[in-house]
Amino acid sequence: MSSATDRDEFIAVVEDRLRGVGKLVRRSMLDALPEGEPAQWLYTPMREYPARPGKALRPALCMSAGRAFGADADDLLGLAVAIELLHNAFLVHDDIADGSEMRRGRPTLSAAYGVAAALNAGDGLAVVAGQVLRRAVRRLDRDLADLIWAEFDTMAMRTLEGQATEVGWRLDSVDNLVPEDYLNLIMHKTCWYTTIHPLRVGAIVGSGGTVELGPLVRFGFHFGAAFQIRDDLLNLVGDEETYGKEILGDLYEGKRTLPLVHLLSVADDADKTLVRQFLNLSRPQRSPEMVRTVRAMMDHYGSIAFTAEFAEGILLVAEEYFEQAFADAQPGPDLDFLRALVPYVWARWR
Amino acid sequence: MSSATDRDEFIAVVEDRLRGVGKLVRRSMLDALPEGEPAQWLYTPMREYPARPGKALRPALCMSAGRAFGADADDLLGLAVAIELLHNAFLVHDDIADGSEMRRGRPTLSAAYGVAAALNAGDGLAVVAGQVLRRAVRRLDRDLADLIWAEFDTMAMRTLEGQATEVGWRLDSVDNLVPEDYLNLIMHKTCWYTTIHPLRVGAIVGSGGTVELGPLVRFGFHFGAAFQIRDDLLNLVGDEETYGKEILGDLYEGKRTLPLVHLLSVADDADKTLVRQFLNLSRPQRSPEMVRTVRAMMDHYGSIAFTAEFAEGILLVAEEYFEQAFADAQPGPDLDFLRALVPYVWARWR
Numbered sequence: 001m002s003s004a005t006d007r008d009e010f011i012a013v014v015e016d017r018l019r020g021v022g023k024l025v026r027r028s029m030l031d032a033l034p035e036g037e038p039a040q041w042l043y044t045p046m047r048e049y050p051a052r053p054g055k056a057l058r059p060a061l062c063m064s065a066g067r068a069f070g071a072d073a074d075d076l077l078g079l080a081v082a083i084e085l086l087h088n089a090f091l092v093h094d095d096i097a098d099g100s101e102m103r104r105g106r107p108t109l110s111a112a113y114g115v116a117a118a119l120n121a122g123d124g125l126a127v128v129a130g131q132v133l134r135r136a137v138r139r140l141d142r143d144l145a146d147l148i149w150a151e152f153d154t155m156a157m158r159t160l161e162g163q164a165t166e167v168g169w170r171l172d173s174v175d176n177l178v179p180e181d182y183l184n185l186i187m188h189k190t191c192w193y194t195t196i197h198p199l200r201v202g203a204i205v206g207s208g209g210t211v212e213l214g215p216l217v218r219f220g221f222h223f224g225a226a227f228q229i230r231d232d233l234l235n236l237v238g239d240e241e242t243y244g245k246e247i248l249g250d251l252y253e254g255k256r257t258l259p260l261v262h263l264l265s266v267a268d269d270a271d272k273t274l275v276r277q278f279l280n281l282s283r284p285q286r287s288p289e290m291v292r293t294v295r296a297m298m299d300h301y302g303s304i305a306f307t308a309e310f311a312e313g314i315l316l317v318a319e320e321y322f323e324q325a326f327a328d329a330q331p332g333p334d335l336d337f338l339r340a341l342v343p344y345v346w347a348r349w350r
Numbered sequence: 351m352s353s354a355t356d357r358d359e360f361i362a363v364v365e366d367r368l369r370g371v372g373k374l375v376r377r378s379m380l381d382a383l384p385e386g387e388p389a390q391w392l393y394t395p396m397r398e399y400p401a402r403p404g405k406a407l408r409p410a411l412c413m414s415a416g417r418a419f420g421a422d423a424d425d426l427l428g429l430a431v432a433i434e435l436l437h438n439a440f441l442v443h444d445d446i447a448d449g450s451e452m453r454r455g456r457p458t459l460s461a462a463y464g465v466a467a468a469l470n471a472g473d474g475l476a477v478v479a480g481q482v483l484r485r486a487v488r489r490l491d492r493d494l495a496d497l498i499w500a501e502f503d504t505m506a507m508r509t510l511e512g513q514a515t516e517v518g519w520r521l522d523s524v525d526n527l528v529p530e531d532y533l534n535l536i537m538h539k540t541c542w543y544t545t546i547h548p549l550r551v552g553a554i555v556g557s558g559g560t561v562e563l564g565p566l567v568r569f570g571f572h573f574g575a576a577f578q579i580r581d582d583l584l585n586l587v588g589d590e591e592t593y594g595k596e597i598l599g600d601l602y603e604g605k606r607t608l609p610l611v612h613l614l615s616v617a618d619d620a621d622k623t624l625v626r627q628f629l630n631l632s633r634p635q636r637s638p639e640m641v642r643t644v645r646a647m648m649d650h651y652g653s654i655a656f657t658a659e660f661a662e663g664i665l666l667v668a669e670e671y672f673e674q675a676f677a678d679a680q681p682g683p684d685l686d687f688l689r690a691l692v693p694y695v696w697a698r699w700r
Contacts, residue, residue, distance in 0.1 A: 034507070041521075042514035093473065097466035116447035116517040119469070120510050123443060123476075127506045130480065134499055142492065149484055156477045157384070160470050164392035167466040171391075 007347065014344040017337055021063060021080075022056030028081045029088070032132050033125075045113050045121040046128075049088040052104035057227070057341075059084045062198035064338050065216075068329035069206025078136025079148065079201055085129035086152075087193065090159060092122035097167065098253050099283050105244040144209055148201060155197040162189025169256050175276050177261045179310065183225060185256070191224030199325075211328070219325035222318035227345040229311040232257040234348075236295065236304065251291045254279050258310060259303040263294075266301050311346065318342050357697065364694040367687055371413060371430075372406030378431045379438070382482050383475075395463050395471040396478075399438040402454035407577070407691075409434045412548035414688050415566075418679035419556025428486025429498065429551055435479035436502075437543065440509060442472035447517065448603050449633050455594040494559055498551060505547040512539025519606050525626050527611045529660065533575060535606070541574030549675075561678070569675035572668035577695040579661040582607040584698075586645065586654065601641045604629050608660060609653040613644075616651050661696065668692050 029050040036043050059080035066076040094100070095108035096118050102108060109118040133152060137145035165185055169177070199220050203211040234243050235250045236259060250257050264275055275297070278290055298304050319342055329335050379400040386393050409430035416426040444450070445458035446468050452458065459468035483502060487495035515535055519527070549570050553561040584593050585600045586609060600607050614625060625647065628640055648654050669692055679685055 036511070038511060038515045038518055041518035042511055093469055097469055114517070114521060115465070117514060117521070119443055119447055120514045120517065124507065124510050126473075126476065127503060127510070131503050134496070138496075146484075146488075153477060153481050157474065160474050160477070161386070161388060161392055164467060164470045165388045167464070167470065168388055168391035171464060171467070 010340065011344065011347055014337070014340050018056050018060055021060040022053060024077070025056055025059045025081055025084050026050065026053065028077065029085055032081065032085070032128055034128070041113070041117050042120055042124060045109050045117055046124045048106075048109060048112075048121075049091055049103065050085065050125075052106060054084075054087075054104060056084070057345075058087055058194060058198045061195060061338070061341075062202040064202070064334040065199045065329075066202030066206045068326060068332070068334040068338065069203045069211060070330065071202065071206035075136075075139050075205055076202060078132055078139075079205065080198070082129050082133035082136060082152070083193075083198055083201070085125055085132060086156070089122050089125035089129060090193070092118055092125060094163070096122070097163065098249075098255075100245070100249060100253070102240075102244070102246045102249070105241070140205065144205070147204060147209055151197060151201055151204065155193050158188050158192035162186070162192075165189070166256065170254055170279075173276075173280050174256070175264055175279055177256055178265065179258060179261060182256065182258050182261050186225055186228045187221055190228040191221045194227060195224035196220035207328075215321060215325040215327075219318060219321035222314050222321060223342055223345065226311050226315045226318060226342075229258055229307060229314070230345055230348065232259060233304065233307060233311075236298065248291050248295060251294055252283055252286050254281075254283070254286070259298050259307045260294075262303040262306045263298055263301055266303070267297060271297055271301075315342065315346055360690065361694060361697055364687070364690050368406050368410055371410040372403060374427070375406055375409045375431055375434050376400060376403065378427065379435055382431065382435070382478055384478070391463070391467050392470055392474060395459050395467055396474045398456075398459060398462075398471075399441055399453065400435065400475075402456060404434075404437075404454060406434070407695075408437055408544060408548045411545060411688070411691075412552040414552070414684040415549045415676075415679075416552030416556045418676060418682070418684040418688065419553045419561060420680065421552065421556035425486075425489050425555055426552060428482055428489075429555065430548070432479050432483035432486060432502070433543075433548055433551070435475055435482060436506070439472050439475035439479060440543070442468055442475060444513070446472070447513065448599075448605075450595070450599060450603070452590075452594070452596045452599070455591070490555065494555070497554060497559055501547060501551055501554065505543050508538050508542035512536070512542070515539070516606070520604055520629075523626075523630050524606070525614055525629055527606055528615065529608060529611060532606065532608050532611050536575055536578045537571055540578040541571045544577060545574035546570035553679075557678070565671060565675040565677075569668060569671035572664050572671060573692055573695065576661050576665045576668060576692075579608055579657060579664070580695055580698065582609060583654065583657060583661075586648065598641050598645060601644055602633055602636050604631075604633070604636070609648050609657045612653040612656045613648055613651055616653070617647060621647055621651075665692065665696055 030047060033047055033050065034043065062080040062083055063073065063076045067073060091103060092109050095103055096110045096115055100108050101111050109121055113121070133149070137148050140148065162185055166189060168174075196217050199216050200213055203216055232250065235245065235247065235257070238247055240247045246252075264272060267275060275294060278286065278294055322339060322342060326335060326338065380397060383397055383400065384393065412430040412433055413423065413426045417423060441453060442459050445453055446460045446465055450458050451461050459471055463471070483499070487498050490498065512535055516539060518524075546567050549566050550563055553566055582600065585595065585597065585607070588597055590597045596602075614622060617625060625644055628636065628644055672689060672692060676685060676688065
């Protein structure tokens, strides 16, 4: 990419494809969600997040990897829809756990309906995800179906482990973390279900269960880590309307992101004490002024620049692993799209 | 049952069998729950409710109904364990939604670990329940396995519908309910997963999918309704140590139970206004004194006596439906136990 125009064009091509997958998967999700009573307190809230346009990264990874490894598109759609429905279920529960206020540009379910109704809606989305998955694996032979189910179980537990670790860090006021702790967290919390799982599921179906999973995990981890770190940065420097979540929300929530981990390790003693005191407060106690102060420290101590460099290094490793992970895949538009996603996650603003 | 001694002996026989099933199922649940990291914030909380002795009514219904319809005990245990694990997952999320403080004689997960960690632990229990269920249905042929999965999906959605309806009543300050509304609520919230589902699952496996489900649903509904109404009464008149939950907890939570529905329909205008004002408060605003006042009104207006009579009528209907529901079942200790459960739920104190 030699010029800004090339770069814009490249982003447009990737986003075009993501939009296409998003539209298809969104329609399928809404078709799978039942209508019924109580509409107001269950079935309407269940449709809210699936109806809001998301990035569709996970289903796009699953379907492209699957086709690149030789799968029939019809065998992939249900799996991709199940992944996206489960993602929506996670989002609903995460927003409760984090006390978040905005999701995809609108109020979170817990903000709009209260914790109890949001909790039920999240559980309901997980049940429907299971139904969709069951229909999807009925197309496969029983051993392959069992393999795919085991993938979903592993993914769900990895994600919960990551969530629980992060909750524990906050409740235990942990403030002596190093970047490796952060990477270990997002391996569980984000990478497994965002990148590794969709790639593995697609590749397993495409190869009939023969694909070598190690390289896919290594690629998926680095790719997913770059994705998450970009998300952490967008939360600090992004534009709320494009980003869709509240800017600086991670600071209000006291999330141990990479910029915060860096800040805690390099700030002088007085500033470190200030940040620790800030982290020991509860969310409602953290004022906009305090949040702005911590945010300004991140500029002062170079935490934003450090994070950007760190992620660019990870992205280079991801590009190297890409060729190993897809050595046995078929060249073509699916593989091209997957390759283009790697620089794309770093260029995205939403 | 002609004397108090007979009655005590009959209760002891039923409880002995429930204890036996409970021990077996509890051990199987704990075996199925993985150990791992983060222990403190995920895997330890996940084990808490399954390790606390519960009533084991649901697995006992599934296993006894299954054997009475001719199933092999080995084909039933996994299904019963999945039912009980899912029940534990529901309890964890319910206790968050209700803001409850005690469960099985000890602090709720949300009280002990906070909402975020409890949320994850509940999700984790549901994932493990799914794993156990998948292993269990692998013993069945694929069509029967699909039928059993559909039963679990239906049950989960019915339960969420009931939960959501109850949440909506509270958030909308609904106070013009009649007993039929209450029965419709507990049909969804309690009866489906407590009695109807375990009976159906057992009977479907035992009969190879040929059992007639209508009579089982009718019996299960009346039996389950009596069980739930007894629970509502124990919450008002029980002994905290035996009962295991906080006495009067339903009043603190503003639950629309049958005694409350009755009170709202018969109290004079001044008292009705008082109760409505009480229901419009948030949980922390409801003082012990207010709760005692509402509780005393229930005695004054005969709401406790009305509820007991109402439940006894339902129990008689359940006994009639019992013979229809199990007309094709084999006589023997399993059928005897199921028959004895009907009067037992009304005699229980825990």
